[in-house]
Amino acid sequence: MNIARTDWARALGALPAEEIRAAAAQFARSLEVQDISLPQAGLGLLTLTDSAFHQPFYLGEVLVARAHVVLRTADGAEASGGAVILDDSKQLVRAMAILDAVLAAHLPGWESAATLLQRGHAVHAEMAAQRQHLLARTRVDFSILGLDEEEEEDDE
Amino acid sequence: MAYVAIKGGRAAIDGAAEAVEFMRAGSTGKEAPLQLDAIEQQLRLLVSRVISEGGLYHPRLASLAIKQFQGDTLEAAFALRAYRSTKPRLLETPPQDTSRMRCIRRISSAFKDIPGGQMLGPTYDYALRLMRLELADETPEHFRAISRRFLAATPEAQLPATFPKVLDALRAEGLLPPVAESREAAFDITREALTFPVPRSAALATLARAETGSLLGIAYSNMRGYGDIHPTVAELRVGYLPVMLPHPVTGETMEAGEVLITECEVVAMYEGNAADGPPTFTLGYGACLGHNETKAISMAILDRALQKGMKDGAANPSEDPEFVLLHVDGVDSMGFCSHYKMPHYVTFQSDMDRLRTTQKKSKERV
Numbered sequence A: 001m002n003i004a005r006t007d008w009a010r011a012l013g014a015l016p017a018e019e020i021r022a023a024a025a026q027f028a029r030s031l032e033v034q035d036i037s038l039p040q041a042g043l044g045l046l047t048l049t050d051s052a053f054h055q056p057f058y059l060g061e062v063l064v065a066r067a068h069v070v071l072r073t074a075d076g077a078e079a080s081g082g083a084v085i086l087d088d089s090k091q092l093v094r095a096m097a098i099l100d101a102v103l104a105a106h107l108p109g110w111e112s113a114a115t116l117l118q119r120g121h122a123v124h125a126e127m128a129a130q131r132q133h134l135l136a137r138t139r140v141d142f143s144i145l146g147l148d149e150e151e152e153e154d155d156e
Numbered sequence B: 001m002a003y004v005a006i007k008g009g010r011a012a013i014d015g016a017a018e019a020v021e022f023m024r025a026g027s028t029g030k031e032a033p034l035q036l037d038a039i040e041q042q043l044r045l046l047v048s049r050v051i052s053e054g055g056l057y058h059p060r061l062a063s064l065a066i067k068q069f070q071g072d073t074l075e076a077a078f079a080l081r082a083y084r085s086t087k088p089r090l091l092e093t094p095p096q097d098t099s100r101m102r103c104i105r106r107i108s109s110a111f112k113d114i115p116g117g118q119m120l121g122p123t124y125d126y127a128l129r130l131m132r133l134e135l136a137d138e139t140p141e142h143f144r145a146i147s148r149r150f151l152a153a154t155p156e157a158q159l160p161a162t163f164p165k166v167l168d169a170l171r172a173e174g175l176l177p178p179v180a181e182s183r184e185a186a187f188d189i190t191r192e193a194l195t196f197p198v199p200r201s202a203a204l205a206t207l208a209r210a211e212t213g214s215l216l217g218i219a220y221s222n223m224r225g226y227g228d229i230h231p232t233v234a235e236l237r238v239g240y241l242p243v244m245l246p247h248p249v250t251g252e253t254m255e256a257g258e259v260l261i262t263e264c265e266v267v268a269m270y271e272g273n274a275a276d277g278p279p280t281f282t283l284g285y286g287a288c289l290g291h292n293e294t295k296a297i298s299m300a301i302l303d304r305a306l307q308k309g310m311k312d313g314a315a316n317p318s319e320d321p322e323f324v325l326l327h328v329d330g331v332d333s334m335g336f337c338s339h340y341k342m343p344h345y346v347t348f349q350s351d352m353d354r355l356r357t358t359q360k361k362s363k364e365r366v
Helices: A005-013 A017-030 A090-105 A110-137 A149-155 B010-025 B036-042 B044-054 B059-068 B073-084 B133-137 B140-152 B166-172 B200-208 B212-224 B293-312 B321-325 B330-339 B345-365
Strands: A032-049 A056-072 A078-085 B089-092 B102-107 B232-246 B253-271 B280-289
Touching: A005 A078, A005 A090, A005 A110, A005 B253, A017 A090, A017 A110, A032 A090, A032 B232, A056 A090, A056 B089, A056 B200, A056 B253, A056 B280, A078 A090, A078 B253, A090 A110, A110 B102, A110 B140, B036 B044, B036 B059, B044 B059, B044 B073, B044 B212, B044 B280, B059 B073, B073 B330, B166 B232, B166 B253, B200 B280, B200 B293, B200 B321, B212 B293, B232 B293, B253 B293, B280 B293, B293 B321
Parallel strands: A032 B089
Antiparallel strands: A032 A056, A056 A078, B102 B232, B232 B253, B253 B280
16 A cells, blocks of 8 residues: 555545545444544635735635544554545544544555545545546647747748 | 424425426426536636635635526525534644735836736726627637637736735835734634624635625725725735645645636825834735735725724724624624524514513503
């Protein structure tokens, strides 16, 4: 698994929410899950740096959810997990936090979470490829009328 | 203004609510209900408008609002703001850097060659404004064919997802004013009322969620001659900005998601004198949630106009912060306009009484 932890939420977020919740529920059946802070959902004020004068201002708001959990295995091992996502579902972000802990500590069964992660990553890669295509198909090379050598010859 | 509490009309008001639903469903009931996915995809620019005017990035909810209010952008933006007002504020993001934007479109009207190149992306800029009558009878198969055709042509070039800023190149040449690091906290228009003079961050936030037509109208007055900004678009970009937030466990910056935004920088008339240092171009900045180029350009023009007005005094309406910032919000202005539909029986009765008295006195004098 060569996906950085900072990209896990992004990758998992590309998959259907039900799938993420189901996978997390599967782990929660065999592990003790403790909420370090209760999952929250609400608003985040989106701060942008204006690129003209580099001054911060608020562009608008986004929906944000975040969760922080600790998982304990039957033999006493612990792992911390967390997630913050642009969504308003507490259940989803908690599920992502559980998967984050499982993946970070390689808890038993982590391979199935890693498979999910790879699938989400692939969805993102596909989206990135489509955007790449959009750019490449519309790349423009303007030239100034009259400065082209051929045109000058034609004019003569 | 005097108001009077009225009573009655309950059955008619209930009936009106049902009537508006009846109009949405159609008299035959044979029409298929609009699906949110279809609105989000096929009316993406409308969704963008509602997102930015509502001030909340949520394409799904914006689509729902458009469906619920039958295409009324002002009401849809109002609904989005009402929704956000039910949510607690969890955080402020750290300042996000738009040079990280994953562009789908990037153009400049200042230079034909810009670092990284120009990409027209999805645009009608070069399209004929002729009706395409074949769209009246599209099928899902048509959509599949469009997608297949577009993706089949494989371009040779591999391009990066992010690009440098055109302004950075101009700044490196000394043609732009230097950037002073700002330590001033940004102004939160969702919690503080505008009391003039306001900081530029308040102006930018107000313009960013302003109603597109209002912004365009005032910016257009400046373009036509009630002002002298004379802008050149240094760069206009549309793309997905990754929103970076600290991971709850590690504290390391992670990507929480991405938002589609439009951003525009305009270069305007130069100013300055020897005492202040060499003259440099002036700048205007515009940005909004969603894909809305007219809005971003209008905002950039007004940002520059307002900077000028704040510095030298307003010479025309578009340079007057109070005039511009208090009249561009769609929800505010629509609310005031709509309130005239509510019963004003007492005030109008008073107007009639005064008119009758005045007429009577007028006749007596004659």
